[in-house]
Amino acid sequence: MHSKIFQITKVQVVDEDCFLNENTLEQGDSSYYDYCSEIDDEEREEHIAYLVENILPEGMFDLISENTMRYNGGAEQWKETFIADVRKKAEAITTDNVLEWIGPVYRLEQTLKNPLDTGYMFYMDEEGGQSYAEFSYAFMRYVCELEVGTLLYIGGVIDYHF
Template sequence: MHSKIFQITRTRVSQDDYLNESTLAQGDNSFFDYCGEIDEAERKFHIDNLVNNMLPKGMFELISEDTIRYIGGAEKWQADFVAGMRSKAEAVTPDKVLEWIGPVYQLEKYLKNPLDTAYWFYMDEEGLQSHAEQSYEFMRQVCEFEPGTLLYIGGVIDYHF
């Protein structure tokens, strides 16, 4: 399967430091089989999809082709996240604890990726980090932002898993 990884930072990243197909660990012992560049039209499509469909409704707005504004809503997202976590935890019972893709797996998946998206996030502004994160780490950082914080989208790459 294919999806995208977004470099999203609080400072504008120069194009020399954009996430690219060589930035992340790939292949053996990595979640990503391989990464690849995408064209500008596909980049714009996925940025729009991220902001308007994948991120929590009303928390962000796209203000230019590579800039989004955090509007607010962290408290509601945190409350919804906790409610979702409790709901998933309640489904874990002694008779279901060993099920292959049962409630323990669903809880683990939710904790890593509460937005339930195949999009991943790369938040290193210097381009030194060799891994991307699922949506929990991105949202954890967002919850520390003040409303009005601008976020800049650098590289957007394709990945296969």
């Protein structure tokens, strides 16, 4: 499957040497992604718009330019929704289904790692030293520390295969 990795930082101009590219990343287990590649500008713009309009919680961000989004708040509401979802999935675990291969334990684990339920991943390192992207939980933790009105800047956006 293919999806995208977004470099999102609080720094407006990420040094070009630190720009996310197809050679930057390894998977969290120290192996390279199966496949990473650059994308063209049109596809990049489409995925940035899709991220803001469809993946991130509704109203939490506005895209104010092709590379900039503004945080509008909503972290407290998102945390409440996230906690309710985690509790609901945890309550679904029973002694009868606890060992099911793709059962409620798996669904709970996926919710904890990727609460936005997306193939999109996030790279928030402004210095380019991190060798992996993160699932949506790490990004949402980052967002929950923002003040309303904070601008986030989108650096590299790359395609990856997993």
